[in-house]
Amino acid sequence: GQQLNQSPQSMFIQEGEDVSMNCTSSSIFNTWLWYKQDPGEGPVLLIALYKAGELTSNGRLTAQFGITRKDSFLNISASIPSDVGIYFCAGQLGGGGADGLTFGKGTHLIIQP
């Protein structure tokens, strides 16, 4: 089945630093999504990408859909304490919904004061 490799597994950074994480797949996806999850809560959608090469920003967050359709990255600029959490990438093969989302294992972001 499809698998997403998300890296790094965890990041320890200082407040104000920029963050970069990425996701690679052995299969092609037609949609890439990035979510943030806080402990005990559901994932919150950050950015959705629908087209190969697409670069999309949401405030301090920027994500890109790789040209090969097999990868995506998420950048966070000037990190702040509320950025702490687990970031998940997710890919969807089709637009019909029946494929579901395939998730990576997450990147734990920890910000040291």
Add this chain to the structure above:
Amino acid sequence: DTGVSQNPRHKITKRGQNVTFRCDPISEHNRLYWYRQTLGQGPEFLTYFQNEAQLEKSRLLSDRFSAERPKGSFSTLEIQRTEQGDSAMYLCASSRQGVRSAGAIYFGEGSWLTVV
């Protein structure tokens, strides 16, 4: 939008009991999904509804798991004869069918299940 609503948020049950979780999707979202998430893992897709039709259920974990969406609005996920391995967070998500918005899937806050 009021967001995807799930209840109960937490459920502790004894092994062998049945449990049911309810999901109210974002209004006007015709697509509804159930996922399961265990500690240290990303969510795992279980099943999908478009309106009241369950179009994908082969990923349900066993025949003890079933889901319904009788009127195309709220949905329920039932687990019969619970086992300790069923302990997890069960997430509901919804989206609106459309050309560009097909992938904008929004999750609820989840329902935690602990089987003792």
